[in-house]
Amino acid sequence: MKLVLKGHDERYVVEQGMLNLFPGERPVYEPIGPEDDTWARVSLREEADGCTVEVELSWRGTAATHRLDAPLTGDEFQREGLRRRAIGRCFFLAAHGVTGTAPPWGMLTGVRPVKLPTRALLSGATPLQAKQELREEYYVSPDRAALAVDCAQASLNAQRTLKEDEVSLYVGIPFCPTRCAYCSFVSQSVEKSMALVPEFLQALAREIAA
Numbered sequence: 001m002k003l004v005l006k007g008h009d010e011r012y013v014v015e016q017g018m019l020n021l022f023p024g025e026r027p028v029y030e031p032i033g034p035e036d037d038t039w040a041r042v043s044l045r046e047e048a049d050g051c052t053v054e055v056e057l058s059w060r061g062t063a064a065t066h067r068l069d070a071p072l073t074g075d076e077f078q079r080e081g082l083r084r085r086a087i088g089r090c091f092f093l094a095a096h097g098v099t100g101t102a103p104p105w106g107m108l109t110g111v112r113p114v115k116l117p118t119r120a121l122l123s124g125a126t127p128l129q130a131k132q133e134l135r136e137e138y139y140v141s142p143d144r145a146a147l148a149v150d151c152a153q154a155s156l157n158a159q160r161t162l163k164e165d166e167v168s169l170y171v172g173i174p175f176c177p178t179r180c181a182y183c184s185f186v187s188q189s190v191e192k193s194m195a196l197v198p199e200f201l202q203a204l205a206r207e208i209a210a
Helices: 011-021 077-098 115-122 125-138 142-160 191-209
Strands: 001-007 039-046 049-057 062-071
Touching: 001 011, 011 039, 011 077, 039 077, 049 077, 062 077, 115 125, 115 142, 125 142
Parallel strands: 001 039
Antiparallel strands: 039 049, 049 062
């Protein structure tokens, strides 16, 4: 897919959205010609307290355009996050306009989905509100939203049972039978290396014991 960025250089968020929504495509940064039928033009115009994102997208000759206005508040780090989220959301909605479908995890890319409902619950949201945020803000399917909230509740419940001399530790097991579309860590599935799992777990147990 040919990509043209105007007013920004947020390649990562655009490429992650493209890989999530058009798995067979690869980014190509070249001018869009009249004969091209698969491309995206992602424009950003920023002001003091907000930004406007516009995505013009064509996929196999079917075109769609989406425009999104988003506020920018906080320090530069927070503004950067809001800016990237606006670009990702606008790209997702334009892509949805040409495909008519959405992945089960919606527009999520490069993030563990459970982090979002965990943050919501810690800020005082109810489980229902956390599910609604996933569905309405990130377009996650109902069953995946319920799964993420269940995992978040289980994690928080475990955290609350910790004693003063205990810690909660996340241990990643880097063997995935398939690659989740939202994930930016595993670049491909690892069917050929699954035989290493028993040895890995034994080594991990030795390290934990040590």
